[in-house]
Amino acid sequence: MPKVTFLPEGRTVEFESGKLPSTDHGKRESILDVALAFGIHLEHACGGSCACTTCHVIVKDGTDANLSPQEEDEADRLDMAAGLTLHSRLGCQAVVLGDVTVEIPDWNRNYVSEGGGSINLGNAIPTPKS
Numbered sequence: 001m002p003k004v005t006f007l008p009e010g011r012t013v014e015f016e017s018g019k020l021p022s023t024d025h026g027k028r029e030s031i032l033d034v035a036l037a038f039g040i041h042l043e044h045a046c047g048g049s050c051a052c053t054t055c056h057v058i059v060k061d062g063t064d065a066n067l068s069p070q071e072e073d074e075a076d077r078l079d080m081a082a083g084l085t086l087h088s089r090l091g092c093q094a095v096v097l098g099d100v101t102v103e104i105p106d107w108n109r110n111y112v113s114e115g116g117g118s119i120n121l122g123n124a125i126p127t128p129k130s
Ligand code: FES
Pocket: 043, 044, 045, 046, 047, 048, 049, 050, 051, 052, 053, 054, 055, 056, 077, 090, 091, 092, 093
């Protein structure tokens, strides 16, 4: 039963692998999918199709063994993320395989706390690769 802790809120959620109801946002059981399933806000302007960077999270614990490996399209997209770190991942692409702790960056939290909803980027989002 993987556990995901979301910082700075410090909320930990747990789910049984393969049994999390899909939110249809991002890869199944990705950090974004888990967050939305438990009512935790994580921005996802492109709907989880690896076409923006708004679901950017910083992995504080569990990077290598407990998340799916980073694929090329995620790495390419992450290069455009604000505040990129060596432990950055896209929440919609990183599938949870074991216990992880992730931090939602300041700019994302501040946007939400100021009453923001999903960001509409209109035509600025390219069509996802097939
Ligand atoms: Fe757009 Fe993850 S939600 S890249």
